[in-house]
Amino acid sequence: MRGLAAPLVKLIVFAVVTILATGLLAATIANLGGGGGTKFNAIFSDVTSLNEGDEVRIAGVRVGQVEKIAIHDDREAEVQFTVSERDWLPASTTATIRFRNLVGQRYIALEQGEGQQGMKMSGGDTIPMERTKPAVNLTTLFDGFRPLFQTLSADDVNKLSYQIIQVFQGESGTITELVKNTASLTNTVADKDRVIGAVINNLNDVLATVNQRDDQLDSLIVNTQQLVTGLANERGTVGSAVTSLAGLTDATADLLEPTRPSIQESITSLNTLATTLNRNSDTVNSVLQTLPVKLEKLGRAASYGSWFQFYLCGVDIVAGPGTAPQLNLPTGLPTVNQPIYTNSAKRCTQDGLQELQTR
Incomplete structure (x- = not known):
């Protein structure tokens, strides 16, 4: 019990002081007297x-x-x-x-x-x-100061409002302070005259440009109105097109999903091709420059007689380096990386090719 006596006394004193302070505060707020x-x-x-x-x-x-x-x-x-x-x-x-x-x-x-x-x-x-x-009627009073209040911060507005109320209530000692604060605030606004002037000048430039192009602006407004009217009149068609576009998007997604691995490999191979072409840009440029001349000469030679003879020895579909394990291709195509046609004529063999070259 001795151990609890001191904390209990402190608790009672604290409770009494708190109750008295709360009552005094409530009486003050409620103007009780x-x-x-x-x-x-x-x-x-x-x-x-x-x-x-x-x-x-x-x-x-x-x-x-x-x-x-x-x-x-x-x-x-x-x-x-x-x-x-x-x-x-x-x-x-x-x-x-x-x-x-x-x-x-x-x-x-x-x-x-x-x-x-x-x-x-x-x-x-x-x-x-x-x-x-x-x-004092604050609504009428503050409506007259609304343009000034729009340029001030909240603290400045509160301070100025309180001083205005005191002045109009006839309380002495505040007119001088009100004049000082008003002068300070007007000077603050005046310090920003460069910014205000720049804004006005820029606005004048914008308005002048709009005025110079009023015909184009009128045409733009009219065309926009016609466009909106046309879209409103064809809203059924537009809605159907949006629905069809959604179906097309789904079909495209279904088409691209199985071929995505192949597309990724193609993009990788395209990067390799672009790198190789870039590395051999001088050779490519030389070929592009000389190829038209050579083709022109070949065309001239072929125009005099049957100097060229073309024949088909074989057909094969090759994907990538020729060892692609799995490819997502449409059905009905021949097997990839395997010959689909071979000519058994002698000229299509290695010996026949050498014999033709020695003639």
Whole structure:
């Protein structure tokens, strides 16, 4: 038990501190405070986003909170609020709804207005609408700054927006800062004038080129429209063609699949042939240059009489070097690498060939 006492005490202390901190945080967020104090009323033309429990401030110091919001004369709003630690307000007091932050929370700011001094408002009195001001309409305000906001970063927009709200709410000490930031932002935009100018110049060049070729552009648009219209009118034929193309692709795949090994060997042999031709390019060039001359001379000689006699001694189909073990060839062809015809005449033998050469 002694070993558990110290951790248990620490756990209890931690739990109590956590509960108190959570409660304090919840009370702060919910604007919970003492409901005591003197009650006053104020008439506003618009209390959008003002809620019960929002703060009431004098010179920036919280002195109370909003207790109740109700409709007054069917087109106005009556706000009931409390002020603690005092039971009166100056008779010239004005009430203004201001932004507490950019999230949209509001508070009521009480200020001493112009008028007869020394007069007091007692509990339950009402500040008339002539001495109240609603919150600034952010939608109308920020729409005017939209072109500027489009060129700024998110942090700059938030900072500038908050300062604009403070200025339009009449808070002092922010106009100078707003002017400084606006000047800095406009200078930043001005620093990019070269880039902007280059973009505009390039855009002008593009537009000038398009303007010079407006006839071709019109023709392109018309032809494209005609093409699309033709394809739409023949969509049935196009669909059938796509289907037939799919069938052709499948048939081609079935045809090429069994001959793939042979094609691979042919590609390899073609590489060998290309290498050999490249290595003997001088000889090939010489043959190509002299062959037409020789063929021309042979043609001239043959034109005078029957100087040439051709005869068939044998036919054989040879694949590759003559030792290909297996080839995927269409059916009905003779056996590869074996003679399919041999002439038994003497002139087709080695002795007969030598005899013809000696004549």
